[in-house]
Amino acid sequence: MSLQSPSAAPRASTRRLSGWAAHWLLSIVGVTLLAGALWGAGAWARDRTLRDLEAQARVSAQLSLTALGHKLDKFRAIPRVLAQDTALEAVLESPSPAALEDLSRRLETLARELGPSVLYVLDASGWTVSSSNWRQPDSFVGHDYRFRPYFRDAMGARDAAHFALGVVSHEAGLYLSRRINGAQGPLGVVVLKIGFRDLESAWARSGMPQFVTDDRQVVLLGYPEDWHYRVARPMSPAEAVQVRTSLQFGAAPLDLLPLDPLPASEDASPAPLLRLTRAAAGLEKGARVLHIEQAVARMGGWHLHLLKPVSVDLARAALAAQALTLLALAALGMAGW
Missing domain, CATH: 3.30.450.20 (PAS domain)
Known part of the structure; x- marks a missing residue:
C-alpha cells in the first residue's frame, strides 16, 4: 500500500490547469493567426484587384476621351471655313x-x-x-x-x-x-x-457613369442624364446667380453630385474612391466607384470623368483569396506540417 503526499493532489490539479491554459492559449494564437492570414489575403487581393480595375478604367477613359476629341476636332473647323x-x-x-x-x-x-x-x-x-x-x-x-x-x-x-x-x-x-x-x-x-447624344448613348451602354465638367465643375453632358447641370463642388451664391442669370443651364438647380469621398482608411487606391450617396445609373446607394479624371484638350477647363464600379469585384476577389488561403492551410494541416 502506497501513501500519497498531501501536496500531490494540488500539484496534479495545477498540472491539469496548466495544460488547459496552454491549450486555450494555443487555440487563441491559432485563431488569431488564422484571422490575420485571412485578413492579409483579403487585403492583398483587394489591392491587386483595385490596381487592375484602375488600369482598365484608365483605358476606358482614354477611349472615351479620344472619341470626344475626334468629335470636337471634326466640327471645330467648320465655322472657320464658312466664315x-x-x-x-x-x-x-x-x-x-x-x-x-x-x-x-x-x-x-x-x-x-x-x-x-x-x-x-x-x-x-x-x-x-x-x-x-x-x-x-x-x-x-x-x-x-x-x-x-x-x-x-x-x-x-x-x-x-x-x-x-x-x-x-x-x-x-x-x-x-x-x-x-x-x-x-x-x-x-x-x-x-x-449635340452629344451619340456619345452619351455609347457611354450609357458601357454601364459606367461618364460625364464632362466645365471649369466651374458643372456637369455639361454625359451619363446618367439626370446628372446634367449638377456640380462636383458647392457653388457660391454669387456664382449660382451669375450662371442662372446667363440662362446657360436654364432653371437647373445646380445641385451637388451624389458622390462622397471615402475615408482615407478605406481608400488605398492610387486613384480616388468615391461612394454613391444615392442610387444612380443602375448602381445601389453606397456603391464604391473608382474615379478617373482627364483634361479635354483645347476646351478651356473641360474634364472627362469616368466612374468604374468596384464594390462587387473587390468583395469577390477578397472572398476567393480567403477561400484559397483556408484550403492551403487545411492541406498543410492534413499533411502534418
Missing part, C-alpha cells in the same frame, strides 16, 4: 429674302451631311438671318442672340466656344462660332451647334 466663304459674305452685305433663303438651304444640306448639328448665321446685331433648321417649328431664324457669349466673344475675338441649353430648342449643345469679316468691318457670326 471665309465669299458667297456668305456677299449675302450678309446684301441680305435679300431670296439670298437668305438660298443660304438657309445651303446650311441645311451641310448640316445634314455633318450629322446631329445646326448651322446658322447672325448679322452684326446678333439677329439670326439664316439657319439650317429654317423649315422646322423651332427654327432659329428671327431670334436675337446678342446676349449669348458665343456671339459677343466671336465679335470681339473672332473665335468662340460656349456650352449652353438652347433657348428655343431646349436642347443642350456646344456652340462653336466665328466672326465673318467684310471689307468695311465685321458682318456677323456663323455658329455651329453640336
Whole structure:
C-alpha cells in the first residue's frame, strides 16, 4: 500500500490547469493567426484587384476621351471655313429674302451631311438671318442672340466656344462660332451647334457613369442624364446667380453630385474612391466607384470623368483569396506540417 503526499493532489490539479491554459492559449494564437492570414489575403487581393480595375478604367477613359476629341476636332473647323466663304459674305452685305433663303438651304444640306448639328448665321446685331433648321417649328431664324457669349466673344475675338441649353430648342449643345469679316468691318457670326447624344448613348451602354465638367465643375453632358447641370463642388451664391442669370443651364438647380469621398482608411487606391450617396445609373446607394479624371484638350477647363464600379469585384476577389488561403492551410494541416 502506497501513501500519497498531501501536496500531490494540488500539484496534479495545477498540472491539469496548466495544460488547459496552454491549450486555450494555443487555440487563441491559432485563431488569431488564422484571422490575420485571412485578413492579409483579403487585403492583398483587394489591392491587386483595385490596381487592375484602375488600369482598365484608365483605358476606358482614354477611349472615351479620344472619341470626344475626334468629335470636337471634326466640327471645330467648320465655322472657320464658312466664315471665309465669299458667297456668305456677299449675302450678309446684301441680305435679300431670296439670298437668305438660298443660304438657309445651303446650311441645311451641310448640316445634314455633318450629322446631329445646326448651322446658322447672325448679322452684326446678333439677329439670326439664316439657319439650317429654317423649315422646322423651332427654327432659329428671327431670334436675337446678342446676349449669348458665343456671339459677343466671336465679335470681339473672332473665335468662340460656349456650352449652353438652347433657348428655343431646349436642347443642350456646344456652340462653336466665328466672326465673318467684310471689307468695311465685321458682318456677323456663323455658329455651329453640336449635340452629344451619340456619345452619351455609347457611354450609357458601357454601364459606367461618364460625364464632362466645365471649369466651374458643372456637369455639361454625359451619363446618367439626370446628372446634367449638377456640380462636383458647392457653388457660391454669387456664382449660382451669375450662371442662372446667363440662362446657360436654364432653371437647373445646380445641385451637388451624389458622390462622397471615402475615408482615407478605406481608400488605398492610387486613384480616388468615391461612394454613391444615392442610387444612380443602375448602381445601389453606397456603391464604391473608382474615379478617373482627364483634361479635354483645347476646351478651356473641360474634364472627362469616368466612374468604374468596384464594390462587387473587390468583395469577390477578397472572398476567393480567403477561400484559397483556408484550403492551403487545411492541406498543410492534413499533411502534418
